Amino acid sequence: MAEIPLIYENVFAKSKEVQITAQKKPTKIDIYLYNETETERMENKTVYVGTKIIIKSALFWIDEYGGLWTLAGKPHDLYHKLNDGPWKLVSRCVTGPETNTCRFEYTLKEAGTHYFYVEFPGDAEYEGCRQQAKTLAR
Secondary structure, three states: OOOEEEEEOOEEEEEEOOEEEEOOEOEEEEEEEEOOOOOOEOOOOEEOOOOEEEEEEEEEEEOOOOOEEEOOOOEEEEEEEEOOOOOEEEEEEEOOOOOOEEEEEEEOOOOEEEEEEEEEOOOOOEOOEEEEEEEEEO
């Protein structure tokens, strides 16, 4: 018997007789680094130790046509590492019911390359995802 692709309430599945396999909806998260006044992007820029940066993240789910849709009410985890050090969880933000964005503040306390990533860990309906950015402090 041939497999019949099904789309049921935006859940993608294939059925062969009584066997059904479903996949979670794909997601995408963006990360942006800004200066303290949020007027300049800071990715791959060199700044001084003691500089406060603003990290913003935005979460979307991706439909079957590649369209992006706001995914609200979900956690965003911010991780940081300095140079080749270990990743450390800095903060968690859970968006409200109307927004897909989070805002974090971080002060660069040491010289070196500061790496950040934001992660949506996924849930029963949506796949997890992460995105990384970096800036340098001297």
